[in-house]
Amino acid sequence: MPDLSGIGVSAGVAAGPLLRIAAAPALPPPAPVTDAGAEVDRAFAALAEVVAELGRRADRASEATVAEVLRAEALMADDEELRDAVREQIEDGTDAPHAIAAAFGTFREMFAEAGGYLAERVADLDDLRDRAVAVLLGLPMPGVPQPGHPYILAARDLAPADTADLDPSQVLALVTEVGGPTSHTAILARALGLPAVVACRGVLELPEHTKVQVDGATGLVEIGDFTVRRAAHAAKSELTGPGATSDGHAVKLLANVGSAKNVPAADEAHAEGVGLFRTELLFLDRTAEPARDEQVTAYREVFRGMAGRRVVIRTLDAGADKPLPFLNQDGEPNPALGVRGLRVARQRPEVLTTQLAAIAAAAADTGADVWVMAPMVSTLTEAAGFAAAVHEAGLPRAGVMIEVPAAALRARDLLGVVDFLSIGTNDLSQYTFAADRMCGDLADLLDPWQPALLQLIAICGEAGRESGKPVGVCGEAAADPALAPVLAGLGIGSLSMSPRAIPAVRASLARYTYDECRRLAELAVAAPDAASARKIVG
Incomplete structure (x- = not known):
């Protein structure tokens, strides 16, 4: 039986017998409606x-x-x-x-x-x-299997409710037939610290109890007589200081959060701050945007929890491909290329103005070092306009996300008008390779080890070195321990990820000198493809 492959979305290697979630109840024949x-x-x-x-x-x-x-x-x-x-x-x-x-x-x-x-x-x-x-x-929904022994969980896709009662002491890894790097399976696997592979065609055709080994970094699902193996994680007591190479070159290790509820996990992982504070949850399913005071309250809770540390907050990342009812946007033929992120301000400038005012008010007297960045920036004009708006609101540091190749190519110019850059590797991969993140057939193009993607990151890192301004990564690539030394060598000064990924990334960085990181980066960028880059570095 041939091995399978998909998109690795949560790093780690685990092995064990494969079990599936049972099918949901089927619809009965139609019935007449009398009332x-x-x-x-x-x-x-x-x-x-x-x-x-x-x-x-x-x-x-x-x-x-x-x-x-x-x-x-x-x-x-x-x-x-x-x-x-x-x-x-x-x-x-x-x-x-x-x-x-x-x-x-x-x-x-x-x-x-x-x-x-x-x-x-x-x-x-x-x-x-x-x-x-x-x-x-009147029927129960099938849940996650509870066989009483460790296993690999397979499904067509996993909904949040499937994983709510998931027992990480039994489930060794997740493999789904569909999904992408930003699917809920990926998000929840990283939150739970489980290796995961999505868009893995053929996994549901495997007989139950087939022994498999799952590599959540490469996306490989191997079939063979493997001994049950749980993914190794860095011990919580090890290397709890700031992120750094073995010779002391600093690489800040930051946490991705969506609300104050994520702060305790960031503290437990000894995060040095927040590299991505997503604000979208506050706006979900609203027919009117949250009032300024409501926003102030939500932001202040995170800022206070991070007193004395950096918090990079992202302005509303919504629009055509993440529609919010209060925006009243018409449909677009290609939403991923439509009015989203900072572009929403073209149609609704007051949404951005209100949010920046709320961030400024929330930041006052919290003790946090608050930085603000905008998503989906493509041009120097957009970056300069956003920076002006941030400073006008009384906030000291304005940055932009690098998610579009045009922005990466002009990183040096952007750093002339903003204070920092943060690279979102998920979207940057999608737009660089013209490959939809949901398309399993293009999984190889979405690999964060793709040399062309690393080359764009290198352009940004070099621009940061020349200007003396920070450049970080907050996409999923930041959570890959093997890739961390490469990113450091490319000039990346901070990595922001799910708190559970921080210990392993910290340990990986500490194994290399900065010169070794730079050499690994050169080798990865020069590689002919992602698999070769990973093999050379590994």
Whole structure:
């Protein structure tokens, strides 16, 4: 039986028997509707129960990231447009289970066609549909297997609810048939510290209990008589100081957070600060943008938790491929290339102005060193305009994300008008290789070890060295321990990641001198392909 491969989204190597999540309850034959009002009530009650159950799972989740993702999924099930679609189906004579399936099907088609971030939420819609149908049928939803021994979990895709009760002492790694680097499977695997591979075709064709070895960095799933092996992680007591090479060259190790609930995990990992504070969760499913005072409260909690340390907060990263109801944006033929990130300010400048004012107010007297950056910047004009707005709001440090090749190529010019750069390797990979992150057939192009991507990072790192201004990485590449020395050698001064990844990255950096890091970087950039780069460095 040939080995399989996909996209590695959470580093680590583990081996064990493979088990699958069972299929969800199937729809019964259609039934006649004699009382449309009662049927609507029945459907709405099922959706409400799904929302409540997701809330209960969020409350008992041990990981803050898992809880946040569950609450975001619950918001989708509680959507008014979804209920309207269900009502219309029932009033047309469709019974509750089929009406819910049809309504979710409509949204599913829209999300899949939109691509990018929305396409990666399709699995969430399928999970919500199945859970609502199960409630209506009075049947339980199949959960994660509990065989009483360690195993590798395989699924078509994993919804947040599937992983809420996942026991990391039993589940050694995750492998899914679909998904991408920013899918919930990837996010939750990194939060739980589990190796994970997504977009792995053929994994569901393997017989249960087949012994496999999963490499969450390379995406390789090997089949063979492997001994059960748990992924090794750096001990919490080791190397708790600042990130640095063996000869003392500093590389700040920062945490990615979405709210104050993530701060304790960052502290436990001895993060030196926050390299990416995502603000999108505050805006999710809102018909009006959060008021200034509400934003101040949310931001201040994180700033206070990080007193004395750097906090890089990203302004709203939303738009065509991450639509928010209050933005009232029309559909676009190619959302990933549309009005998103900083570009939203072209249409709604007051959203950015309000957010910057809230950040400035929240930063006052918290003791945190607050830096502000904008996503989806492409030109010098955009960067200069954003920096002016940040400084006008009374904030001292303005930066931009490098997610578009045009920005990477002009990094030197950008650093003439901003104070720092932060490279988002997920989007930079997607745009550099014209490869949608959901396309499993193009997994090799999305590998962060691709020499062309590393070359763009090198341009930014050199610009940082010349200007004396910081350049960091906050994309998924930052969490790869093997890649960390290469990034340091390319001139990257900070790496921001899921808190669980910090100990392993710290240990990896400490194994090399800075000159060795620079040599590894040269070899990786000169390699003919990603696999060769990884092999040369490894």
